[in-house]
Amino acid sequence: MDEAFIPFSAMLAKIAAFEGEIYDEESGVHSYINRFEIDTPVEINIVRDENGKILLGVIPPLYRVDTTFEPSYHAIRFSADISES
Amino acid sequence: MENTAWNLEDFVDSLVVELDKTRETLSIKAINKPLTYTVKDMAMDLNIFPTFDGDQIKFITAQPGQQGASKVTIQLGSITDQQVRATSKTLQKDDVSISEIEVDKDTQKQLRKMGVNSFDDLEQIENKNVNIEKASGTKLNYNKLLNQLKKVKRNNNPPVVKSVSLSLEEDKTPYLSVKGNNLGVNKLFRPVAVLNESLAEVTGHNSNEIKIRLTNQNNISANNELVLTLDPYAIVKLNVKV
Numbered sequence: 001m002d003e004a005f006i007p008f009s010a011m012l013a014k015i016a017a018f019e020g021e022i023y024d025e026e027s028g029v030h031s032y033i034n035r036f037e038i039d040t041p042v043e044i045n046i047v048r049d050e051n052g053k054i055l056l057g058v059i060p061p062l063y064r065v066d067t068t069f070e071p072s073y074h075a076i077r078f079s080a081d082i083s084e085s
Numbered sequence: 086m087e088n089t090a091w092n093l094e095d096f097v098d099s100l101v102v103e104l105d106k107t108r109e110t111l112s113i114k115a116i117n118k119p120l121t122y123t124v125k126d127m128a129m130d131l132n133i134f135p136t137f138d139g140d141q142i143k144f145i146t147a148q149p150g151q152q153g154a155s156k157v158t159i160q161l162g163s164i165t166d167q168q169v170r171a172t173s174k175t176l177q178k179d180d181v182s183i184s185e186i187e188v189d190k191d192t193q194k195q196l197r198k199m200g201v202n203s204f205d206d207l208e209q210i211e212n213k214n215v216n217i218e219k220a221s222g223t224k225l226n227y228n229k230l231l232n233q234l235k236k237v238k239r240n241n242n243p244p245v246v247k248s249v250s251l252s253l254e255e256d257k258t259p260y261l262s263v264k265g266n267n268l269g270v271n272k273l274f275r276p277v278a279v280l281n282e283s284l285a286e287v288t289g290h291n292s293n294e295i296k297i298r299l300t301n302q303n304n305i306s307a308n309n310e311l312v313l314t315l316d317p318y319a320i321v322k323l324n325v326k327v
Binding site: 008013020036047055069074075 | 088089091095096098099100102103104105106107110111112114115120121122123124125126127128129130131132146147148149150151154
């Protein structure tokens, strides 16, 4: 896989790794984000390893500059719910 | 590094593995962090170019600067274990998978295209009098395939002889009673018994017992050789001492 890309699972885990608690110290109120949805353009790199298994590399758009050849942007949408635990 | 061509099955397999990894990572994190999230639904829009090599449809993701790509949307939802059980056909305990027999890859592929993955699937087609060769438009040795599957199925349930005894019928005719498990399992086939190289009449048969009528032609002695053909896939040879 190209070094600029990360495994698909790693990207999803990184996106879902934020603290969803909002605390208002003055009023002492805790608020929680119980669900979020993300829709993002991504660049995708699909290669096969030596065993023929498909490796799926993903990265959000790398560069914000106009180039002669524009990257092909694919899209990922996913939703995540707060865990019961 | 250039993208490589992939088929949908491999791609979805890889995607599912990646999603499982994400869920595992997040569930481990949930042990220490009270607030974590579980990925529920996921969709991908891919810009791809499909190709057909005469056998398989493959896709290659668009490279920078490539215009005119098709868009494929893959959407993965989440369902419960119970829903999976309710909507999937699992291999029954005594069924035989096509992958357990020696068939060439082309035949396996043809069968899979027709939704045939096991002996039961093939038997259902047979019961509906469908000519699988004509229906698929391919040369498929259907009978050979069915025989191979029946053989494997029989091997998975081999006959077991537990006892052989000599008894008398009500009309005082002597008979041999062979008892055990998985003996006369094929209802369409009457077992054939050869005792001391002479054919003997099988008067009764079921899964647990075979009854063989004895006559003078069987030359019963101290040591007797009994060859019992239970069905085309199971032959039992016994040395019966009287």
